[in-house]
Amino acid sequence: MENKDNRRIKKICVIGLGYIGLPTASMLANHGYYVVGVDVDRERIRRIKNGNLNIKEPGLKTLVSGAINSGNLKVKTTPENADAYIVCVPTPVKWENNSPKCNLSYIYSAIESIKPYLRDRNLIIIESTVPPKTTERIYRYLNDGRKIYMAYCPERVLPGKILKELVENDRIIGGVNKESAELAREIYSSFVDGNIYLTDSTTAEMVKLMENTYRDVNIALANEFAKICEEINVNVWEAIDLANKHPRVNILNPGPGVGGHCISVDPWFIVEISKNAKLIRCARELNNSMPYYVCDLVFKELKRREIENPKVAIFGVAYKGNVEDTRESPGKNIIECLTSKGVSVSIYDPYVKTFEYPLESLKECVTKGDVILVITDHEDFKNFKEEEIREIYDLMRNKIVIDTRNILKHDLWRKVGFYVKLLGDGK
Ligand SMILES: NC(=O)c1ccc[n+]([C@@H]2O[C@H](COP(=O)([O-])OP(=O)(O)OC[C@H]3O[C@@H](n4cnc5c(N)ncnc54)[C@H](O)[C@@H]3O)[C@@H](O)[C@H]2O)c1
Known part of the structure; x- marks a missing residue:
């Protein structure tokens, strides 16, 4: 003691x-x-x-x-x-x-x-x-x-x-x-x-950066798989799930981009000090491209249905599920990209209190909306009940959902009448 x-x-x-x-x-x-x-x-x-x-x-x-x-x-x-x-x-x-x-x-x-x-x-x-x-x-x-x-x-x-x-x-x-x-x-x-492990200060600094870089590169790989699977009509989520049955494979999930104060920032500190950090730079750039890839999915759906004066309801601007932190959130780039192309957006995030853009209630956010774009994997979004989904359905103009996190109960949303597109589902 x-x-x-x-x-x-x-x-x-x-x-x-x-x-x-x-x-x-x-x-x-x-x-x-x-x-x-x-x-x-x-x-x-x-x-x-x-x-x-x-x-x-x-x-x-x-x-x-x-x-x-x-x-x-x-x-x-x-x-x-x-x-x-x-x-x-x-x-x-x-x-x-x-x-x-x-x-x-x-x-x-x-x-x-x-x-x-x-x-x-x-x-x-x-x-x-x-x-x-x-x-x-x-x-x-x-x-x-x-x-x-x-x-x-x-x-x-x-x-x-x-x-x-x-x-x-x-x-x-x-x-x-x-x-x-x-x-x-x-x-x-x-x-x-x-356990507490002792080492020298430079090794400890490198260890910290390697931990977050490992995750960033792994997510970049998942994102690249998502893009490729989309091209060849394969559902990346099913493919990753099956690949991860291999005892020595653990691919992380694709998504709308990497945010937060650590994973999206720390790998750059390795790029800063070494010309050999080629894979690390490439992974960072790939993850940074995801918000624009997600916007293209939105534009594709809008174009396919010839929707005029579209409104996209953004679900979640926290950089990850169940937190109020929006630092480096991919949501910001997605909102900027959509609005720059004349798409109006409304934002609902039950966890976030302050954000650069106005936040709205769920009802306000979806009213007269055309597309729900799920960016953050908040627990609240997973748990929508059928009656709530029906209320959302009645308030919207077009009934499209794009889920970039694979968190909604898709069968339930489809049963209510929504068209559901999942990032990387190859459809
Ligand atoms: N948040 C995380 O999950 C996390 C995890 C691991 C490592 N880190 C690292 O820890 C560090 C701190 O991160 P954070 O998330 O706590 O940041 P933060 O922004 O939440 O807090 C930093 C605080 O430091 C204060 N500050 C700035 N300059 C100061 C000064 N000269 N004197 C006194 N106070 C000052 C700011 O006002 C702020 O309140 C960063 O390097 C971050 O990368 C963060």
Whole structure:
């Protein structure tokens, strides 16, 4: 049994209180650390203090309020002296002369904000996803005579299951040296039930990128299969299901494109550092082409029926099922592409609260619509009952459904009278 009094680290500053930083800060506070949560966004700090979080994640509200009420978590806009600093700020991709590059500006400003507080034997952990060798570079920059420790500890939690996975997932800890990795292990072992593996920081950075790249490339393969199956009148879903009966094959699902903060972004950080990343670039480009491929399916149906002044009802703009997160959602590109061709769109997403385009109720969304385009695999869409489908049918002008996720109960929709097209069904 771990004795808290033996811990070398007692106070931790977590920089960046978003999807990753806030659960991590609260988890640490609930495991006996004194935690200062820092975010430059004043509104975010105010909301956390009021218990009015803008992150919808099961159990998070209770965890955060428990941490604050215990006195172990305080949140503010500036860092302060601590034994360890954990950096969880965004690392989006930016484009320079048509080449992808990780935007490290948030990381650099977080590092500058903690620099005045750093003392000998402090530990800095980067959790944000970064290109290989970033941690080493920051370590060299900060190690100006002070004896500091530094590690890279990637986060691999699944939105929607963050609290469960924070505890249960195995963790990789990459130290700039062995002492740093050991010290970081002390922190994570306070709440992680999974195995903890120690390595060097550059390997850990590469591991994180390889995990998401593996998924991106696999999805790209599924998407390419979908396009090919469409050409040769084969149902890709049936074909993948049968191929996956092979004991060593596991093809993922095709879809309208890859979104979110990780899988659609992280592979670019490998492309950025190596000319050898040809397959990875190609997979990224293929996945980015899917929203336009989906729009072509819509245009084909509209043209076939000579529908004038068409209206498409978009079902789902979250980047994946059962979350409210719309970052990098393929829905955005689909909406832009449809509207640029004169198609009007209405959007229904029962999970999303704010979006660049107006959101409507289910009824408003489908009224006088011609096509329902299912983009997100929300549970709510799977569970439409026959009476609900009939109501939708009565409100629509034309009765077409295009399901890019294979989640609707197609037989039921067909029974009601809809024409149902499934992405990659070869029909
Ligand atoms: N969300 C995920 O599921 C997930 C999973 C694995 C890894 N990651 C990685 O973790 C990192 C953080 O992602 P996130 O989803 O938590 O981002 P987020 O946008 O939800 O939160 C980041 C927070 O950092 C704050 N911030 C920005 N600059 C700051 C600064 N200088 N000082 C203090 N606060 C600052 C922002 O205001 C924001 O609240 C990214 O690198 C991401 O790729 C995310």
